[in-house]
Amino acid sequence: GENVEQHPSTLSVQEGDSAVIKCTYSDSASNYFPWYKQELGKRPQLIIDIRSNVGEKKDQRIAVTLNKTAKHFSLHITETQPEDSAVYFCAASLSGYALNFGKGTSLLVTP
């Protein structure tokens, strides 16, 4: 089955700096790559996703890039704010199949 590796496990940045979280996947057939954000004590929620026919997708301060050849994808958050502090999970799957998640990255944005 699909194996998703996520790095780093913890990340601390100063407010206004950029944050990058990287994931690799094992199954070359996977074609759907979402990112979820989980605030403390809350449920995970989708923040952005990308499909394998697209190399990059942006939504305001967040962006995701995908390198199918290398089987890795990354989440980029620019101009970080304290409210970006949360645990972020990447995931991968073949469309129509269940998601396999990475182990998560705990992001702390300090004022």
Add this chain to the structure above:
Amino acid sequence: DADVTQTPRNRITKTGKRIMLECSQTKGHDRMYWYRQDPGLGLRLIYYSFDVKDINKGEISDGYSVSRQAQAKFSLSLESAIPNQTALYFCATSDRFRETGELFFGEGSRLTVL
């Protein structure tokens, strides 16, 4: 608002007891999932169901069973709970007709096995 509801939200039990976690949804989605969250291990898939007559094992199904009683209800059972099943459990749903495979999570059920 259409939502995913889990009961109980918190449960403390003893080793060897049978426990059922229930999930119901008003989103009208056909697909339902159970995930387990442990610190440092992320979200791991226990079981999933793509419709009422479909049940599939995930990566960590041992020690768990599920029942899809209706399109809107998906229950997770621990027949004989053990301490290493102490975790936060999430139910989730998705809609096969949506272009995205977005999962909608419930608020979670925190289970402690003593």
